[in-house]
Amino acid sequence: MINQDQFDNLLVEAENEINNGADAAVLYHKYLGRNGKFSTMIKQITTLKTDERKVVGEKAKIIKNRLNYLLQIKTSSNQPSIDLTLPADLTAHGHQHPIETSIARLYQISERLGFVAAQSPEIENEDNNFEFLQIAKDHPARDMQDTFWTVDGRVLRTHTTAFQQNLIKNNHPPFAFVQGGKIYRCEAEDATHLSEFHQFDGFAVAKNLTFADLRGVLFQLIQDFFLRPVELRFRPSFFPFVEPGAEIDMKCFSCTGRGCRSCGYKGWLELLGCGITDQEIIASAGLDPKEYHGLAFGLGVERFAMLYYGVEDIREFTRNDPRFLEQLV
Numbered sequence: 001m002i003n004q005d006q007f008d009n010l011l012v013e014a015e016n017e018i019n020n021g022a023d024a025a026v027l028y029h030k031y032l033g034r035n036g037k038f039s040t041m042i043k044q045i046t047t048l049k050t051d052e053r054k055v056v057g058e059k060a061k062i063i064k065n066r067l068n069y070l071l072q073i074k075t076s077s078n079q080p081s082i083d084l085t086l087p088a089d090l091t092a093h094g095h096q097h098p099i100e101t102s103i104a105r106l107y108q109i110s111e112r113l114g115f116v117a118a119q120s121p122e123i124e125n126e127d128n129n130f131e132f133l134q135i136a137k138d139h140p141a142r143d144m145q146d147t148f149w150t151v152d153g154r155v156l157r158t159h160t161t162a163f164q165q166n167l168i169k170n171n172h173p174p175f176a177f178v179q180g181g182k183i184y185r186c187e188a189e190d191a192t193h194l195s196e197f198h199q200f201d202g203f204a205v206a207k208n209l210t211f212a213d214l215r216g217v218l219f220q221l222i223q224d225f226f227l228r229p230v231e232l233r234f235r236p237s238f239f240p241f242v243e244p245g246a247e248i249d250m251k252c253f254s255c256t257g258r259g260c261r262s263c264g265y266k267g268w269l270e271l272l273g274c275g276i277t278d279q280e281i282i283a284s285a286g287l288d289p290k291e292y293h294g295l296a297f298g299l300g301v302e303r304f305a306m307l308y309y310g311v312e313d314i315r316e317f318t319r320n321d322p323r324f325l326e327q328l329v
């Protein structure tokens with residue numbers, strides 16, 4: 001006589017087969033098919049007395065639902081997740097622009113060196129962009145010909161250094177910030193100049209910062225960016241907001257200093273400007289310039305990217321030609 005235990009046993013047997021990797025279609029046929037084990041058993045219920053028929057029938061219903069559920073799951077997990085019969089997707093999906101990639105890498109490297117990412121607006125007031133940084137009225141950068149102004153007297157920032165005033169006035173030292181972003185100059189465009197390009201600036205103020213700290217930070221930053229050992233030289237140079245100021249050159253990769261076409265036969269490549277923050281800037285933020293010192297550097301992202309990727313014409317970065325961009329992943 002058929003009973004509840006036989007249905008329970010049927011479920012255990014089916015579960016074992018499912019777990020042992022048997023084919024779902026075969027199992028479905030074996031258990032729930034017209035002449036399957038379940039159907040054979042259910043036919044025997046008619047031979048039971050009415051009250052037993054009701055109890056065993058309820059059990060059979062539960063077991064059938066469970067078997068159905070398990071076999072459905074088994075069937076769907078057997079289906080491949082990719083439909084290999086569909087036509088191939090040959091669409092190019094693109095990638096991050098090499099300038100954005102370079103800025104992201106500079107942020108990453110400088111954050112490892114203890115700098116925090118900051119942001120300042122692309123449209124600046126004259127004070128942040130020029131006066132605070134001691135760029136006098138007769139400085140060439142102030143020439144109306146050299147920059148873009150809005151009708152209400154604001155300026156499209158000519159350098160990312162414009163973030164210094166807000167940082168030093170709103171943060172108590174020690175602090176170290178970096179900013180990468182777009183800047184604007186009224187330049188005639190050629191193979192080495194654009195009117196809209198990108199800079200990456202660093203600015204740190206603390207007690208007892210020295211030129212050795214600046215040198216250490218830049219050496220690490222440059223080496224980590226170019227992913228190779230570099231040889232640097234510091235040349236004294238003038239920037240109104242630093243004293244002393246320097247330009248850094250890196251020994252040419254291609255000729256290792258002997259001179260070649262890519263370094264203009266100089267053996268060295270100009271990289272960036274840097275220096276120790278002018279004491280007047282420290283004092284103008286209410287800090288004692290004898291106690292606090294700042295370090296600052298600013299680099300052209302396109303310049304770094306050109307050297308890193310071996311690009312000879314800066315305008316390639318703005319032409320949006322996939323044949324060029326897809327080489328610089």
Ligand SMILES: [Zn+2]
Binds near residue numbers: 264267
């Ligand atoms: Zn060279």
